[in-house]
Amino acid sequence: MLEFQDLSFRYPDTDRPLTFSGNVAPGQCLAVTGPSGCGKSTLLNLIAGFLSAGSGSLRWQAQDIQSLPPWDRPVTSVFQEDNLFDHLSVHDNLGLGIHPGLKLSREDKAAIDAMLDKVGLDGLARRVPTELSGGQRQRVAVARALLRGTPLLLLDEPFTGLDPDTRQTLRQLIRDQRDQGTAIVLVSHDESDVESLADRHLRLTA
Incomplete structure (x- = not known):
């Protein structure tokens, strides 16, 4: 299980940190939703190791992974930009x-x-x-x-710009991956993506 508790990050030009708590088990998809600027992508970057948390805990299968560099974490990320x-x-x-x-x-x-x-x-x-x-x-x-x-898959608006048929094909592949035991964290503004893939929701506020 992925567990993050009071995981915080503060951008230099802001007064207060963004703070996140939640979990997702193998074989589940957690949808992270909320308005623009509430920290959805920030949370994914903290889990992946592209940002370093100021405080809080981040564990995979009860093991702390905050000290691991991104390439050693059990994580794969798909972003809106294909990279x-x-x-x-x-x-x-x-x-x-x-x-x-x-x-x-x-x-x-x-x-x-x-x-x-x-x-x-x-x-x-x-x-x-x-x-x-x-x-x-x-x-x-x-x-x-x-x-x-990898056992943990992070998806940040992964289907942007895709036609409906391709979107449906990729959704099915993601569902298959989830059903094989992968833990998935999904950020999407598309309600149909969330309804199609998510078992649970984490709603963030601005």
Whole structure:
């Protein structure tokens, strides 16, 4: 279980810190909702390790993870910006989700091909991200996160700019990942995403 208690962060130009408490168990999706500026993305960045909390606790399976750098945390993040490497092919971008040095086995390459088919990008493995549409790039980002297979998945507006059919396909992949035991924290302004994926809600206030 992911547990965060009185986890706080204060931006330099503000008078008071943002403070968060909540939890999500393996096989659950926690939707974090609230108005703009209430700290939804800040919470995800604290969990991922991209920001450091001023106080409070952050635990995964009862173990403190605040001292771990982002790359050692059991976390994969998908943000609204796809964060792909434009000089690498779609295939290699996905391969980074399996091995950071792209030392891929035959089974790894087969898993990449299968994932490309699942997200509707079969035939595009050799293209680079600049040759893709925004929606296609976001599908690559989601596919890479799923291939990493970490026990905790953070989603920050992951379906922005996608057409309804693609959005539904990716939602189903996320549901499948949840049902396999992944703990998911979702930030989305789209109520249909929340209704489709979330088991529980954490509502933040401004």
